[in-house]
Amino acid sequence: MTTTMTTMITTKLGTLMPQDLPSAPEGALRIVRACGDPEVTNKDLQQILSTDTALSVELLRIVNAPFFGLRRPATKMEQVVLVLGQRLLRNMALVFIARETLRMQSSVQFDTRDYWEGTLRRAVAARLLAEAVGMDVDDAFTLGMLQDLGLLALLTAYPEVAPAWPELRRADPEQRRRREMELFGVTHSRVGKMLAERWRLPDELALPLAHHHDQLLDDFPPYIKKLCQLTTCADWLAAVYTATDKRLALARCRHLLAECFNLDREAGGALLTRLPEAMDEAAAALG
Numbered sequence: 001m002t003t004t005m006t007t008m009i010t011t012k013l014g015t016l017m018p019q020d021l022p023s024a025p026e027g028a029l030r031i032v033r034a035c036g037d038p039e040v041t042n043k044d045l046q047q048i049l050s051t052d053t054a055l056s057v058e059l060l061r062i063v064n065a066p067f068f069g070l071r072r073p074a075t076k077m078e079q080v081v082l083v084l085g086q087r088l089l090r091n092m093a094l095v096f097i098a099r100e101t102l103r104m105q106s107s108v109q110f111d112t113r114d115y116w117e118g119t120l121r122r123a124v125a126a127r128l129l130a131e132a133v134g135m136d137v138d139d140a141f142t143l144g145m146l147q148d149l150g151l152l153a154l155l156t157a158y159p160e161v162a163p164a165w166p167e168l169r170r171a172d173p174e175q176r177r178r179r180e181m182e183l184f185g186v187t188h189s190r191v192g193k194m195l196a197e198r199w200r201l202p203d204e205l206a207l208p209l210a211h212h213h214d215q216l217l218d219d220f221p222p223y224i225k226k227l228c229q230l231t232t233c234a235d236w237l238a239a240v241y242t243a244t245d246k247r248l249a250l251a252r253c254r255h256l257l258a259e260c261f262n263l264d265r266e267a268g269g270a271l272l273t274r275l276p277e278a279m280d281e282a283a284a285a286l287g
Contacts, residue, residue, distance in 0.1 A: 009194060012185035013158045018198045021153045021191070022101045027052030028093045033200050035090035042081045045089065049077045059092055065285030067278075068092075068138075091142040094205075095123075098145040099286055102152060110155060110165035118169065118242060119148055120286070124278045126234035128271050133261045135230060141282075143208050143231050149195055150188030150209075151180065158184065172243040172252070173235040177213055189213050229260040240272060 009016040030048050034040045049056045056077050063080055064073050074080045081089060102116055123144030130140035155162050161183050168176050180187045193210035201209075207224050211217065212231035220228065236253040243249040257263040257271075 009186055009190060011154075011158075012183070013161070016154075016157055016186070016191065016194075018194055020157050021195055021198060022104065022149070022156055024097045024199065025055065025100050027055040028097045028100070029199060031055075031093040032090050032097070035086040035093070036200055036202055040086070042086075045081050045086070046078055049081070055093075055096065058096060059089075061287070062096065062285060063092055065281075067281040067285035088138050091138045094142050094199075094201075095145050095286070097199075098149060101149065109159060110162040114169055115148075115152065115165070118238060119145060120282055121238040121241060121275065121279055122147060122234050124282050125237035125271070125275055126230060127282075128274055128278060129230055129233055129237065129257075129261070132263065132267065132271060133230075135226065139204060139227065140230055140234070143205060143212075143227065144234050146195075146205070146209055147192065147212060147231055147235070148188055150191030150193075151176075153191050153195065154180070154184050154186070154188065169242060170244045172239045172245065172249050173213070173232070174252075175243075187213070226260075229256075233257055233260060237271060237275065241275070 007018070027048070031045065034045055034048055049059070060074060060077065060080060062068065063070055063084060070083065072083070074083055084092065098119065099116075102112055102119070123141045126140040126144035127137045129135075130137045151168070155165065164179070164183055168179060171179055177187050177189075189210055189212060193206065196206035196209050204224060204227060207220065208227040208231045211220075212228050212235070214228065217225040217228050233253070233256050236249060236256055239249040240246055240253055253272075254265055254268050257268045263271075
């Protein structure tokens with residue numbers, strides 16, 4: 001399917017251009033773009049990584065963390081490229097970008113630790129759900145890491161709205177989306193679409209970032225539709241821990257898990273039970 005490129009977004013507070021979005025580490029972004037090029041070889045990727053020692057060291061540390069489950073520890077970037085393959089290397093670079101993008105927003109006046117915790121919780125929830133339903137756990141984790149970066153971009157572009165962050169954090173996904181429209185006149189998913197275009201992400205990542213709040217997904221390929229639904233469910237799984245109305249969040253979470261993935265109350269409860277421990281493991285893996 002074809003999508004319309006977003007050249008700018010008109011918000012209540014001004015015009016948001018691609019260059020207004022948080023910048024990503026250039027080395028990691030080069031890896032992401034190279035992994036999307038069918039003519040790029042493993043040798044080319046090794047060459048790109050050799051020019052960025054800090055990125056290479058950090059990627060090596062991340063992929064060897066027990067949370068990501070490599071069967072054999074990698075000691076050199078040649079092994080990382082060979083063992084991971086381009087798709088997983090791309091995902092690891094995107095996870096690195098998501099983490100560093102947040103770290104670079106030190107001038108934004110809101111609790112970035114809380115934001116990071118929420119980001120990680122959604123990513124882990126997505127990974128656990130993907131594991132339970134037989135979907136790609138690495139794509140799921142990556143989507144969870146990226147799905148709320150549009151909100152970070154909005155808070156960075158319009159710091160005068162940053163005091164609303166505690167309210168947004170305590171809202172469930174539907175409440176947060178409505179409040180974003182009231183505050184900005186645009187939602188994080190639309191800004192996420194612009195980020196995905198700027199970073200040249202493939203459809204299996206770009207479309208769920210743009211459409212994980214949409215109800216009508218029948219025009220999407222089946223796997224993309226499932227990724228959108230998985231990302232939505234991960235958002236609600238995380239909200240059970242952060243939303244003011246936890247009973248509502250839990251009820252909505254159970255409904256979505258049953259409707260989208262045929263998971264019963266017991267299976268949903270098992271995911272929620274595993275989430276805190278898996279959060280600790282992911283936090284250790286990402287430093």
